Amino acid sequence: MEPYRPISCDLHDHLEIACLRRLRLQVELTDGTQVEGRALTTVSTPAKEEFLRLESADGVRDLRLDQLHAIRALDDESGFGRVVLSA
Template sequence: MTQQIIECELHDYIEVACMYGYRVKLILKNQQVFEGKAKDIVTTAEKREFLIIDNEQGSQQVELIQLEKMQVLTPNAQFKEVVF
């Protein structure tokens, strides 16, 4: 079984969003949309990586390999958009 992962450069953008607590809009490959404050990245025992965001629904986990686009909603952020 080959493990799907995202490129390191793209991973760095997610880490920056978490480090600064950016508010982000995530568009998934299936066109689902999530918005919230980027909190952390967690890795499961199966080596699957998830971005944790906090929003009105509480904490949500979004698998990194499902991301199509991340837009930063926080003003004056270091970047505005990342396409995966």
């Protein structure tokens, strides 16, 4: 896997808000796959990599932030919309 590339603070803030609100998200990964689940928290490793912890139907998953392409809130009342995290 490629070395971790930190995402911008603005984009990180969107993820933090999603976690604080425990939003159900559809997450699009840079490889084209999609994952749905509830945003729980963000996690940092000693190697300075950051992950979105998501509770999905398959259990809890940690998705590396630089592998996220976009997130979209599935909770209609959230007003969160779709946020593109990578180009």
